[in-house]
Amino acid sequence: MPKLTAADTSQAVDQFMAALDHPFKADIETLRAAILAVDHSIAEGIKWNAPSWRTTEYFATTHLRAKAGFGLILHLGAKARELPEGGLAIADPGGLLKWLGRDRAQVEFASTADFDARLAELQAVLKQWIRSV
Numbered sequence: 001m002p003k004l005t006a007a008d009t010s011q012a013v014d015q016f017m018a019a020l021d022h023p024f025k026a027d028i029e030t031l032r033a034a035i036l037a038v039d040h041s042i043a044e045g046i047k048w049n050a051p052s053w054r055t056t057e058y059f060a061t062t063h064l065r066a067k068a069g070f071g072l073i074l075h076l077g078a079k080a081r082e083l084p085e086g087g088l089a090i091a092d093p094g095g096l097l098k099w100l101g102r103d104r105a106q107v108e109f110a111s112t113a114d115f116d117a118r119l120a121e122l123q124a125v126l127k128q129w130i131r132s133v
Contacts, residue, residue, distance in 0.1 A: 008045035008054075016046050024070045027115050028062060031072070034119055035060065038126045059133045060126070063106065069115075071108040072122070073100075074129055090128045094121050 006012060017029060032051060036042055041055045052061040057077030064070060074097070088103060096118060097105040107122060109115040 004045075007047070008043070010044055012046045013044050013051050016051060020064075022064060022070070024109075024112070024115075027109070027112055028064075028070060030119075031062070031070075031115070034123060035126060038123050039130060042130065055130050055133050057133050059130060063108075066108060069108060069110040071106055074105045074107065074126075076103045076133055088129070088132055090125060092125060094118065096121050096125055 013032065017025070017032075020028070022028065028051070032044065035053050036044065039055070042053050043055075044051060044053050045058075046052065047054075047058050048061050050062045050064055052058050059075060059077065061073045061075070062070065063073050090097065090105075096107055098108065099105050107125075109118065
């Protein structure tokens with residue numbers, strides 16, 4: 001993990017969220033707590049001008065500029081890494097992930113109801129994802 005900065009703290013996320021004007025702000029706060037609850041090794045910070053989460057590397061960043069709703073970009077940090085042939089093996093029975101590459105996927109939530117219905121599924125995917133970080 002690179003040297004942590006003031007942006008790599010929950011306090012930075014608190015400040016970002018206090019200033020955020022977004023129609024799904026309450027859901028983003030719920031998302032924040034749900035991601036942190038997945039595993040005790042997960043920490044948060046502001047990366048790429050959005051709330052993001054890390055273990056040894058950042059692996060998820062809130063997608064705040066979606067045309068409808070909000071989302072989450074799952075990745076494996078800023079640097080490319082070797083992956084198994086075919087990319088990551090993540091069980092996704094509900095089709096939550098929209099793959100953007102072998103090491104990157106997007107999750108989109110169109111509404112609060114959609115988010116609420118799929119939150120447990122997202123947490124199950126994240127438990128798998130962080131094993132690859």
